[in-house]
Amino acid sequence: MTDARASLLSRVRRRLTGGAGPWLPKLPDGRAVARWVVPVDELARVDAMPLRDLGHGYDAYGMSRGGLAFGLALSHVLYHHWFRVSSHGIGHLPTTGPVVVVANHSGTLPLDGLMICADILRRSPVPRVPRAVVDYFVGRMPVVNTVFTRAGAIGGSRANFHDLLDHGEVIVVFPEGTAGIGKGWDKRYELQRWTHGHAELALRHGATIVPLAVIGAEEQLPQLGRLAWLHAFGAPFLPIPASPLPLPVHLHLWYGPPIRVAERWSPDDAHDPEVVAQVAAQSRAAVHQLIHQGLRARTGVFA
């Protein structure tokens, strides 16, 4: 290649790339974004959170402090201003050891999960990272999957559960799954099919189960119907919400007393289906009770 041609190509490239940088503008760092919106004390918690950094600032699942900070920034308006989340009893969350937070699921869009994570990130007695378990199809969604994993979310495979509980992390699960988030208006605050996987894993790892009721999410985005034949990214259905935006309901999170599985059962009991069912029933009953407690305590959907 002649010098003149090389020089021309180099100039074109510089023009296209704006220097030595990438072809597309570099996305802003999560922390830089967070500094604009997140209060200093909340941001300081991110630095205190445990992160199994494998050398480049990320853990094996892709979580980073920048991603956590970005998650705080993303949830800031929703948490503080839109849903005005009220947190009750977060002191029940253990400060150490493996924890499985189990909650009711509702609201057409998984904003309840986002708000639970935002709450634990901001208010847990000791800074801990909530690892929200997301459905498989989320991993196939461009951008969403990256934002979620950077902020600590994980795919719902059993091996992921095992690994994180082995390392004493906090996992947030919805035993109802999509049956909970996709249920109709007439079934609001009724717990749907309650899977047992969380109980088995809690038994195996001696994890503490913390029941949690989300009050308000049922009314955030009522569903008109669903397109059961449309499986975008592998989702089981596409919901048709009654409102283009989530309604600004007042969201309440009620944490219940922890169920200390390890005090009563041994890891070997995870192989006993009766014990697993018993633990699952206990967590379900605790969430059910918290739902009724929360509903009794609230003064209005938007108040």
Add this chain to the structure above:
Amino acid sequence: MSGVLISGATTPLGAALAADLRAHDDGPVLCVGVEADELAADVLPAGVDYQRVDLTRPRHVRSLLFGPVRRLGVSAVVHLAAHRDARREGGRVHRLHVDATRLMLRLADDLPSVRTFVHRSSVLVYKNRTDQADVFREDAPLELSPRAPQWVRDRVEADVTACAHMGTGRVRVAVLRCAELLAPDVGSQLWDYLSGRVCLRPAGFDPMIEVLSVADAVAALRAAVTHGAGGVFNIGGADVLPLSSAIRLSGRDALPVPGPLLGPLYRLRAAVSDRSFRYDVNRHLLHFNGVLDGRRAAEVLGYRPTHPVTWPAPGA
């Protein structure tokens, strides 16, 4: 240890392993490759024996094992041989990847001096989907889809062939499922990917990848040879990072492209250049996390990655 046979020894990995074994004076080192003696002499360290052998020919393999291997009393076979160009497919490539592995395992059993067979496998053998683990343990599901490219299917079949030999033969078999090795001329798809001026990646996806340096790969192979333990071991690298970071650290430009366009674009690139990167081989690793759980290798072999890649990787 009385001696080691290294197949695929003329690659940078094979040569580095040979040099390491010589440096530790672990008995005679018999290197095997397809290159002519003069070419092999340029890359191999002094003091090793070299045999030019076409492993796709069963007669050559028999002659190797019942000739020099028996004569030298080799106690460990390190099988690294694999085709370096992912674009090549067909019966000959299959014979090298699978049939040669099977034959070498079978014949090694008939040689009383051989006690250990180390097979180098790859992270590509794992089924990488959103419903699978992000961190692969050794018991994770394998990629058994018939739609997988031959490059992947061959690796899975060779891996399973080696695993099937565990406990059924006399020789202890160690299968090392290595993270992507970042080095030239070892068939590294990541090396080829990062060698391009612009790295096209799926828009909206930035998975975690694990990169293995040659020094760590040598350490793992050496640990497997000296320890002599059988079983499957994940061999992770010291660099676990997002794909975008690997591209940036390599000094390359990342260009996010919608996923469906990547296949045709990389096929076009392979057709008009000497690059062998194949999107269909790496599609899942470019979308979803593919990190190895190396705890078993640490516990049994005492292997822990300690040599990060020097970014930017030379030549990348």
